[in-house]
Amino acid sequence: MKHTVQAISLACLIAGSTLLLASCALLVPQRLDVAAKRIPSDGSSRHIVQTGFGNMAMYGVCADPACPAISQKTLAIVADDRTAPPQDTGGFAAPALPPKIPTQSSAAIEASSKPAAHAATRDHHVIVRFMSGSDLLAQSGKNTLDQALHLALKASRIVIHGRTDSVGPNAPNQALALARALSVRDYLREREPTIPADMILDAKGHCCFVASNDTPKGRQQNRRVEIVFSVPERVAP
Secondary structure: OOHHHHHHHHHHHHHHHHHHHHHHHOOOOOHHHHHHHOOOOOOOOOEEEEEOOOOEEEEEEEEEEOOOOOOHHHHHHHHHHHOOOOOOOOOOOOOOOOOOOOOHHHHHHHHHHHOOOOOEEEEEEEEEEOOOOOOOOOOOHHHHHHHHHHHHOOOOOEEEEEEEEOOOHHHHHHHHHHHHHEEEEEEEHHHHHOOOOOOEEEEEEOOOOOOOOOHHHHHHHHEEEEEEEEEEEEEEE
C-alpha cells in the first residue's frame, strides 16, 4: 500500500510539472516566434539590433540582408533634433553635419556697414608765469586759470607741469617747481571743486626750458607752469 501511494504522488508531480511548462510556453510573446521564423537556417550572418528608442526600445536578432540600415531620412531626423542626448544607432555612425549659420536682417547688415564715430581727446595747453624764486600766483595767472575753467570741467585728464629757470641749485629748484604746480592745482580746486578729472603733477627743476636762460626774458619764460587739459571729443572716422 505504501508503494502504491508513492507511485501516485510521483505521477502527480510529473503531471504538474508538464502543465507548468506548457503554461509558460503560452506566455512567450508571439513576436519572438515570428522573429525566429524569419531567421534563416542557411548559416547567414546574424546580428543583435535595436529598434525604437527610449522607453520604446526593443532588441532582436536579424540576419543579413534583412538587418535595418541607416538612411537619409534617419540622418534628417537626427539633424533636426540637435539638442537630444546621444542615442544608440545600432552600430551606425552618422556623419558630422555642418552647423547652422545664423542669418542677419537687412537692417542689421546696413547698420553694421556704417562707420561708427569713436571717442578721441584733444589736448589744450595753458601757461601761467611766475616771478623769480616765487610760487605765488600773480593776478594775471589767476585770470588765465579762470578762463580755462571750462576746459577743466570737461577734461578727462589734467597734467600740471611745474618748471623753473636754471638759476640756483638743483634741489631748491625742484622744490620750487613742485610748489608752483601745487599752487595751480589748489587754485583750480578752489575755484571749481566739481572738476571731475584727476590732476597729475609733473614737477622738474632745471628741466625742459622753452627759452635761453642767458637773458632775463628767456628766464621769465622758463619760470612757468604748463597745464594740459585732455578733453574728449567726438570725431567721425
